Amino acid sequence: MEVITGTASNLVAGVVGYVFQKIRRNFSYVCRYRRIVSGFEKKVETLKDKRDRVLLDVDAARKNDENIYPEVNSWLAKADKMIDLELKEVKGLEDEAKNKCFIGLCPNFKARYKLSKKAEEDAGAVDELLQQGGFDKVSYGDVPQPVVVVPPKDIDDFDSRKLVFNKIVEAVKDPNLNIIGVYGMPGVGKTTLVKEVIRQVKEDKLFDSVVMAVVNHTPDIKKIQDQIADTLGLKFKEQSMSGRASRLCQRLKKEMKIFVVLDDIWAKLDLMEVGIPFGDEHQGCTMLLTSRDLNVLSKDMDAKMSYSIGVLEKKLGSSSRRLQGTVLKVLTCYL
Template sequence: MEYVEPVVRIANCLGTPVCKYLQYHRKLNGYVRNFKRIRDELNCKMKDIELQLKAELLRPLGKIPKQGVENWLKDVKEMIREAQVVENKVSNGRYICRACSGKLVDEKTREMKEFLDKAPNASEGLAIDGPSAGLPLPTSELVGDEAVRNEIWACLMQEEVSKIGVWGMGGVGKTTIMKHIHYDLLKQQRFERVIWVTISKEFYVMKVQDNISRALESKEYLDKEEDKLRRAAILSEMLKKAGKHVLILDDVWDKVSLEEVGIPEPSDSNGCKLVLTTRSEHVCKYMGCKVIKVKPLSEEEALILFLSEVRPNMVQNQTLMPTLKLVVKECAGLPLTIVIIAGTLRGEDDPLIWKNALGELKERIGKVEEVEAKVIESLKFSFDHLKDKQVKHCFLYCTVYPEDFEIWKDNLIECWIKEGFIDDMGTRQEMKDKGHVILKKLEDNCLLENNTNKYGIPCVKMHDAVRDMALSITSMNPRYMVQAGLQLKELPKRGQWSPDIEKVSLMFNSISEIPTDVLPTKCQLLTTLLLLRNPIKKISYSFFTNMPCLCVLNLSFTKIESLPNSISELNNLTTLLLSGCSELRYLPCLSMLQELKKLDLSGTKIEEVPKGMDMLIKLRYIDLVVRTLKEIPAGLLPKLVHLQHLIFDVDNEKTSLKAEEMEPLKKLEYFKGCFQDINEFNKFISSMQQSKTLMNNR
């Protein structure tokens, strides 16, 4: 029977024209070489299509393969399998007749060539929006994290495992994995509560207690208690009442005493679980956790993620791909680094730019030995490639907030405006629009994470590794001193106030007093001082005399009752923010603050407009939502002709206005307040319409 097939093949060949038969016979080796070349081309094309498709399925979320692409890949795999069978038959000498082998190889080559010609057009994209668009990332699309995710999930489902420690170096994707686990837990409802709390580098028991109680929507029960032990007891009862729950502690840097915080010990009897993410295996072991390590991505996984960010169809550019793969290799399999470097090079097609980027990355990373330092150097590459100096300053400013802080986008843009990072334009709206463009640039480069908080307010966050990189820059030039959200009870010591500091952020601390002996003789270059959200009651007279160049002073939500007269000597001050200072009743004369552009006194207890305010002709922004304010002096507003933003308390009838007071404010873009009656309001509207007509006719 083994000779039947060759005989049949010879019979088939006899039906072929003699010249073609002879050609198959004489040029068999040539046909085989062509067969292998087309087979290899088809195989490479299939792998490129698969790689691009995987990348497209990651970004944006909710994509599915085009039907034609799926069918082509399925058929090509079968074709390549058949080609392998043909190759095996020919190489093993299964056919007595060389012409029969030549004919078989030629026919299969033509079939493969036809498949190659019908390959999907990669430039048009290989995926389309699926029914799940906009939903959280499906599990199958988590590059490289599937095995770890499954291991964590399995542990959560096992009664005998109560504590799980997920560890790995910064930027390896621990938090991302746990966010998907968190989503799956909420969806499947196997636990009564799923609680997420971010710990951060600086650990404070009371802060963690507050965050857990806030997640339980029971923070009011802790607000009145200051004793740590009693707070722990109250929190313990809260968690017990929460029933069978999973508590996720993200970004743990050191061992945590559950008893000290008030977290009941998880066990199989109460059905509760504790999961922590950390950079330290020692922390996991010390806390008695089941240890699970998150490893860097494999080369293929890293390449897929990189392509999903930089541009999936880049895989078709065979000139760039060798260099691109070397760039990916320098990212060491860390998702954070991969995403940020890809964001930096997105849209670049010039091979020289890619080769230069590769050389620069190698040089930066080669200068340092520690793994964490290599990550920071990689991230600095992205920062240095921000071409606009304004954008760089805006990015570095984000370090003034506490670690893991959700920064409201609109508030951040306001800060950039008052810092002068956004050029003065014709209107305030134009400056805000420019701010949103800068935000988009930083988000596209993955230096800021786009987010929406639980109230639906658009926010951005800095990854802790990105923040470490930014702080390493601001420790040198421009020089910042950032000690925000560290529960400080007093100002930093005199030695920390170096003369070259430009910006100081001490927001969200517990500082209650500012003594006279803290600052050095001169903070000659200090332009920004952020003391908001501190229980400051008193500021010494001499404090501001050491800051001749101060431009931005934020004392919002402090407990000060009055400001020292020395504030009047801050001749370069452009922004004074006192919002939410509910005990503030007195301000000194402000007439000397000739550069002041923004003044926020909302929520204070002042009864009179500060003296000298009529001299501040550069004011652009005033917030006077003050219920205790007794009047707006006649003739004040007409002098402030550059005002763009003006707000009064609409419930305070004593601050109601006349149209004639508002008519000179031709640059006003936003107003909130009330007029004395409907006639005054109509006069104001008529005046605004006339001004608009005149402007349009110019």
Template sequence: MDAIISIVGSVAQYAFAPIRREVGYLILYERNFSKLIGCVSDLQAVREAINHRVEAERRNGKIIEVGVQNWLVEVNEVIERANQLLEDPRRREVGCSGWSFPNLILRHQLGKIATKIATDVAGVQGKNDFNEVGYLPALDEIASSSATRGGEKLETRETFKEDILKALRDPKACNVGVYGLRGVGKTFLVKEVAKIAKQQKLFDAVVIARVSETPDIKEIQGVIADKLGLQFPEETIAGRAYRLWKRIEAEKTVLIILDDIWQPLELEKVGIPSNKEHIGCKLLMTSKNQDVLLKLDVQKDFTFRLELLNETETWSLFQSTAGDVVNDISFKDVATQIAKKCAGLPLLIVTMAKGLKSKDVHAWKDALCQLQSVGHAERDATAYSALELSYNWLANDEIKALFLLSALLEYCSEDYLLKVAMGLGIFKNIDTVDDARNRLHSIVESLKASCLLLEGNNASRHIQMHDLVRDVAISIAYHLNTMSSPRSSRKDRLS
């Protein structure tokens, strides 16, 4: 009997529950709408708070998470549905005010809709538990060096890029190396390869970092991490190396370009796995010396020497950089001779062409005379003379001083350069820090236009200079300070 009573009770409960719910829509009409209004008000407050976080993250350069964006869309939609119901003109027809008799059918319909929307509002609000609403994207900038940029596609360079890309596709090539003289265009070339690799989707991630003569391990780690969207909680080099290693391992395929290596670098100390440890990780490295690349486990067959430009390519690059002035009959002969004196080095070709393009024929002839006085076999001296001319062509002493200071500080931030320059009193007729910052920015852009500074990475805001240009700048600074070294010995300080 008890079992029968239990079964009957359960059946009655299931039978009457829907009836009770439907009656509730009718009887609790006002309460349902009050609840809806309260839920909407709470959700609007939460939406406002999330929107404030979203705007703050956007101002900090972060990308808003897709889940947050979808939630905001869902919130807007459900609030719109609620507002449409609250403003529905039929609500005035439900009755129960004054002597009017209630419209029971309409009252039931609207009460049911209000209950459903209130439930949806509460459900959406329950999804707002976001620890983070945005994230910093991985840096995707592979800047080209204005010191070697020209509008012409040079045949030997195009063939060379194809060879490098072929090697990167070769499964037998764990590491690939490029070597050649300073100023020959190694940095520009590997940046071009990086762009093509990204466009052709050869790797899931492509990053580039400069090593330099005096490697800063933390700086190298930071540059690679920035490009991969990684932030370091660790302070020690070893801790950061482990974190970077795990992040690189997370990429199925990754190309890491290490530029301007002077001595073998401890890759494990940086946090870069070898191809044996992570088969999807390939390294492309540049150096002046092939032996350095071989010591970094680059097979000799996958080291590529970047040669000087031939005479035809030299003239093509010089002409495209200097512009139509070289076709003028009064300039053509001297321009051709200056191009030849640049000895096939793209750095010198572009620097000289840019420096001369707006000058009269007398300045061109004077430049040629100074280059010819160096001699035929002294390449370093020719480089010094050409870059010294570019220095002399700078508009004023303020720009010259900032150029030399940039070389002496070596890869400093713009903010640090600003502090030192202000401390040394380099800026003239400047009263505020903001005015000095604007002046510095203008000078930096002018030096980039003269090809005495590299474009670098806008996000890092560090001053970057080709090592050959830096050597010349330091030599000039040394000479200005001592005024004791004869002109003919300057090239000795470049070695």
């Protein structure tokens, strides 16, 4: 009997305590409504400041032609709603709470309660938004695609080289050929041809990424690295050439299949010094090289197959004078 009485007493005490706390809390909403509303308004001001800082970063990013992260746009929309709509609703309840009942003799306890409860709930939502708004970055840049526009004046010349073009494209598709060469005299259209190959490769979606760099007769390793990195959206933090090469190599290996075009090679170029993995280092990397000298491609760069681009000759017909593009030589060299 004593056990039952004790249990009942504890239960009653618990219920009474809960009811008392509930009444006390509701009563505090009425008595402390000014303090609760003031706290909410201060937090909204802090949210405004944070929103304005994020908007400054967003505006700067858009001027740099960068894309805004979706979560940043979502956060800004939520912040705007809290600042504009929720604050307006609280202000409306605050005006209502100032009005008195019973011919102005009694405070409007119901309005004060609703105001305090709304302000407290929204203050919690503001705290959450403030925590979510700590963005390290608000935007990202598009990875630039290599420009492979063929000059209009060279289109007719290209048509006459359709045979060699087709053979190069087929070689690029061959998984057993990782280094392919194109050689010929200056001005015969090697660069135009490889740009058209790039266009075809992208159209056929043969590779995950395509990059191109111009080497020249005095190779600048840093510039070659920068050309490739720009296409991939890679930013170097390393200062040393070897550090940059390592970073570029790691980035290229992330592409399952990548097509690397190196234009205008005059002498042996150390691919590992640049940071281009090939062969066993990256079996998904296929390279297309252009040079004036077949020996540079076959001996120095170890091209497995090289194609010659011949000179276009102007001929005069017996009945009329007209320009006829003729390929003097299309030589496939198997090594």
